[in-house]
Amino acid sequence: MSSKYNLPRGTYDILPDDSYKWEYIIDVFKNTAKLFNYKEIVTPIFEDADLFERSSGETSDIVQKEMYKFNDKKGRTFALRPEGTAPVVRSYVENSLGASAGIQKLFYTGPMFRYDRPQKGRYRQFYQYGVEAIGSNNPYIDAEIIALFYTFVQKLGLTQFEVEINSVGNELVSARYDKALQEYFTPFKEELCHDCQIRLDKKPRRILDCKVKACKEIGKDAPVMLDYLDEECSSHFEKVKQYLQQFGIPFSVNPKIVRGLDYYTHTAFEFLNHKLGAQNAIGAGGRYNGLVEQIGGKSVPGIGFAGGFERLLLSMELEGLFSGNKVIPQVYIVAIGEKAQNRVAEIISILRQENISVEYDPDKTSLKAQMKMADKLNSNYAVILGDDELERGVVTLKYLLERKQVDVSISELSSHIK
RNA sequence: GUGGCUGUAGUUCAGUUGGUAGAGCACAGGAUUGUGGUUCCUGGCGUCGUGGGUUCGAGCCCCAUCAGCCACCCCA
Numbered sequence A: 001m002s003s004k005y006n007l008p009r010g011t012y013d014i015l016p017d018d019s020y021k022w023e024y025i026i027d028v029f030k031n032t033a034k035l036f037n038y039k040e041i042v043t044p045i046f047e048d049a050d051l052f053e054r055s056s057g058e059t060s061d062i063v064q065k066e067m068y069k070f071n072d073k074k075g076r077t078f079a080l081r082p083e084g085t086a087p088v089v090r091s092y093v094e095n096s097l098g099a100s101a102g103i104q105k106l107f108y109t110g111p112m113f114r115y116d117r118p119q120k121g122r123y124r125q126f127y128q129y130g131v132e133a134i135g136s137n138n139p140y141i142d143a144e145i146i147a148l149f150y151t152f153v154q155k156l157g158l159t160q161f162e163v164e165i166n167s168v169g170n171e172l173v174s175a176r177y178d179k180a181l182q183e184y185f186t187p188f189k190e191e192l193c194h195d196c197q198i199r200l201d202k203k204p205r206r207i208l209d210c211k212v213k214a215c216k217e218i219g220k221d222a223p224v225m226l227d228y229l230d231e232e233c234s235s236h237f238e239k240v241k242q243y244l245q246q247f248g249i250p251f252s253v254n255p256k257i258v259r260g261l262d263y264y265t266h267t268a269f270e271f272l273n274h275k276l277g278a279q280n281a282i283g284a285g286g287r288y289n290g291l292v293e294q295i296g297g298k299s300v301p302g303i304g305f306a307g308g309f310e311r312l313l314l315s316m317e318l319e320g321l322f323s324g325n326k327v328i329p330q331v332y333i334v335a336i337g338e339k340a341q342n343r344v345a346e347i348i349s350i351l352r353q354e355n356i357s358v359e360y361d362p363d364k365t366s367l368k369a370q371m372k373m374a375d376k377l378n379s380n381y382a383v384i385l386g387d388d389e390l391e392r393g394v395v396t397l398k399y400l401l402e403r404k405q406v407d408v409s410i411s412e413l414s415s416h417i418k
Numbered sequence B: 001g002u003g004g005c006u007g008u009a010g011u012u013c014a015g016u017u018g019g020u021a022g023a024g025c026a027c028a029g030g031a032u033u034g035u036g037g038u039u040c041c042u043g044g045c046g047u048c049g050u051g052g053g054u055u056c057g058a059g060c061c062c063c064a065u066c067a068g069c070c071a072c073c074c075c076a
Helices: A016-035 A049-056 A061-065 A085-094 A139-155 A171-191 A194-202 A204-209 A213-219 A231-247 A309-318 A338-353 A367-376 A387-391 A410-416
Strands: A046-048 A069-071 A077-080 A104-113 A125-134 A162-167 A265-272 A281-287 A302-308 A331-335 A381-385 A394-399 A404-409
Touching: A016 A104, A016 A125, A016 A139, A016 A309, A046 A049, A046 A085, A049 A061, A049 A077, A049 A085, A085 A104, A085 A125, A085 A302, A125 A139, A125 A309, A139 A162, A139 A231, A139 A265, A139 A281, A139 A302, A162 A231, A171 A194, A171 A204, A171 A213, A194 A204, A204 A213, A231 A265, A265 A302, A281 A309, A302 A309, A331 A338, A331 A367, A338 A381, A338 A387, A338 A410, A367 A381, A381 A387, A387 A394, A394 A410, A404 A410
Parallel strands: A331 A381
Antiparallel strands: A046 A077, A069 A077, A104 A125, A125 A302, A162 A265, A265 A281, A281 A302, A381 A394, A394 A404
């Protein structure tokens, strides 16, 4: 199957046999978001590269090596969006969405791009769904965002996932904690793996979720973030937990959750499916109280999450949540003979005007071939047009499941079909 | 960016110690002239991912390259 052109590495086609699954997931997501009164926002697929570089953090891998950057004809530097939050916040600021009363509750879906080595659950063009609530620092909103995500995943029918939360504090707390970690790990520097020695300077928190045994062992007794929270941070966190309990959401606190992007503050959370393999986060998010201001707006708090459709799809297939092809024509038209073929469009048109889905294959002429097709497509009805019936103004309606058939007049045909 | 494994008909794969390729499924047609998931019969020349090399000769050996998978990394 070598064709002249192949799709770019790390991308994939969504083929006809699978597209209904995507449609379904997107549909459930949008409905869930609307249930929580979130409104859709659509932003461009590319933005000023600077937007991502500044917001995600200069040291993040996303910015350093995973961005699809390019220059346009006037030399402006753009990037294919690697994530969805920064563009939404940019739009929030640019369109003064904060001017209207209340919290801006937004959701989005669409492709994101990251130049990374492809593997299970990780692609260069991947599809995300996400929500953002901008304009409130109330811990109730933190819980509601998590509840929205939880409801969504539940509606899809998934059961094999876990919710983990943490608080990464505010900037002050963060800085103090990083310092404590550096003090703790520095004596062990020589024993840490190569990567962690670098992390020690730049992002000491990342040492905590290193998979190397030695690093894990050393990290066991490291200072815990939650102990460093100040009064404001820990009371915020406590309230989030209380609200989550009221929402009836099972969760566990994992003090080692470290988010990849620099802008997170306070609540951070992840939804994990451990059966997915290495890329096991089906979605994650957190609060970003400094981001709006950093992007040029007023000092407005926000929180959101994003998740990958691919990983949801994998999870759903693991749990056997998709069955059969959902797109089936209600009626399959069988036309026998030239006279019937000449009138087939007329009959089809009548049915479609009644919103009945119809399939007909003009290249199949034998009765047998057409019946086989009707069967294969799982249609409920076959409408058989033959010369003698047509002369009587009648058509044969066959109930494929019951294997019974009756003659009905053309004018009454659609009323016999559910 | 690093490592391991893999790359043969639409698909899943077989292909023996190197001698120029097969099967199941799917698909198409048919089994007395107008009726469908079963059964039976018939139908496969496909650049053996690509490009080099070794050899009298390579799908099977070597090198390169591309792609896929899994892991590292990172994260959705």
